[in-house]
Amino acid sequence: MRVFLFVLLTQALLCKEVFGDLSSYEKEKHESDDHLLQMVVEGNVKFAHNFFSHVANEYPKQNVICSPFSVSVLFSMISAGAKGQTQKEILEGLYFNTSSNAEINVRKGYKHLIQILNQANSDSVLSIANALFAEESTTFLEMFLKALKDYKVEAIPIDFHTPAEAKNQINSYVEEKTNGMVKNLLDSVDNKTVAVVLNTIYFKGKWKYAFDKKLTHDADFYVDNKTVVKVPMxxxxxxxxxAYIEKVGCTFVEVPYVGNFSAFFAIPDHGRFQEVEKALKNNCIPEWAKEMKPIRIHLLIPKFQMSSTFDLKKELIALGIKLVFSDEADLSGITGFKNLKLSKAVQKAVVGVDETGTEAAAASAGVVAVLGVSAKAVVADRPFIFLIRNIPAKVDLFFGKYLNP
Known part of the structure; x- marks a missing residue:
């Protein structure tokens, strides 16, 4: 009977590089690291646009929050145990090249990127945690375990022969790593499971310029031409x-957090939401960012909280990553045997936005802002798209669309 590799993905919510004087050798290593970092970042940007465009199209009437970055990290880790066409298909699906040493180069690029992203900031918190829950009775190849160290993977022994206890242990880990935002991720665990590979992302951002809670008021939100609801604005x-992106009829505004992160809101003109969604698939965000200029505005955005859960097996098969989920999968780099396949992959993402910043739990603190009459009004009173980006690394960690309160 086949043994299944059970893989789970979860995240809650969103860096600075420090280089001192370098020797000639260190400079060459730094240049090599920079090249691999850039390769991983470019792949992430393309995959993020493609993945979000796909799920947004799959769920046209629903609010969506996802972390393409987290998907990419997870499946890059899985590629370290994949061989042949299975590995090639994963890397191609993540928009990485598949030349010689491709998996090693991706791994080294991620090692550098995760180091940058995990650097502490006293005002905005980002925590990326990777874990391998490994069946106690299964022997994993040393090369696979060594490869996972570049992703800072925590190896945790577990007994999947007691599935209820294993499920609770994994769910407790997820809840702890996401500061209580993601609970009960797993509803069950198969006793044939040999491993759960897990990536969690937790982000708590404080707005650089907080909104004053006293100014928040109920306002109309135009879901469509026929539906208007009240939201706390x-x-x-x-x-x-x-910037105003005339080609697709969209206002694009950056709302910075303290530190190295920003939220970007794409607010389409009435009736042009689908045009903006289509533009995202073509990797439009970097081009839109080039058009942005500082402008004094009245900014009005709703407080909101939402979550999404995705069957990544379904979504990634649609995007061309198929073999790893099939009976033809070659994951022999994990245990040395070809009796493994990826049986399940899940992502759950949660986001909350309020006057103080972004996190799942509501908080209240702000700076009084007196509204004048000379500033342009930017009002998110209709469906919009948003993303959370690490500015120095140019990595979009979360993508979302807000359609209906």
Whole structure:
């Protein structure tokens, strides 16, 4: 009977590089690291746009929050145990090249990127945790375990022959790593499971310029031409980088967090939401960012909280990553045997936005902002798209669309 590799993915919510004087050898190593880092970042940008466009199209009437970055990290880790066409298909699906040493290069690039992203910031918190829950009675190849160390994977022995206890142990780990935001991720564990590979992302961001809670008021949100609902609308006047993207009819505005992160809101004109969604598939965000300029505006965006759960097996098969889920999968780099396949992959993402910043639990703190009459109004009173980006690394960690409160 086949043994199944059970893989799970979860995240809650979103760096600075420090280089001192380097020797000639260190400079060459730094240049090599930079090249591999850039390769991983470019692949992430393409995959993020493609993955979000796909799930947004799959769920046209639903709010969506996802972390393509987390998907990419997880399946890059899996590629370390894949061989042949299975590995090639994973790397191609993640928009990485498949030349010689491709998996090693991706791994080294991620090692550098995760180091950058995990650097501490006293005001905004980002925590990326990777874990391998490994069946106690299964022997894993040393080469696979060594490869996972580049992803800072924590190896945790577990007994899948007692599935209820194993499920609770994994769910407790997820809840702890996401600061309580993601609970009961797993509803069951198969006793034939040999491993659960897990990636968690937790982000808590504090707005650089907080909204004043006293100014939040109920306002109309136009779900469509026929549906109007009330939402708590935050407001603030200030200088924000923004652009109007005339080609698709969209206002694009950056709302910075303290530290190295920003949220970007794409607010389509009425009736042009689908045009903006289509543009995202073509990797439009970097081009839109180039058009942004500081402008004093009245910014009005709703407080909101939402979550999404995805069957990644279904979504990734649709995007061309198929073999790893099939009976023809070659994951022999994990245990040395070809009796493994990826039986399940799940992602759950949660996001909450309020006057203080972004996290799942509501908080209240703000800076008084007096609304004047000379600033342009930017009002997110209709469906919009948003993303959370690490600015120095140019990595989009979360993508979402908000359609209906």
């Amino acid at each position: 935050m407001r603030r006047q200030g200088l924000y980088r923004m």
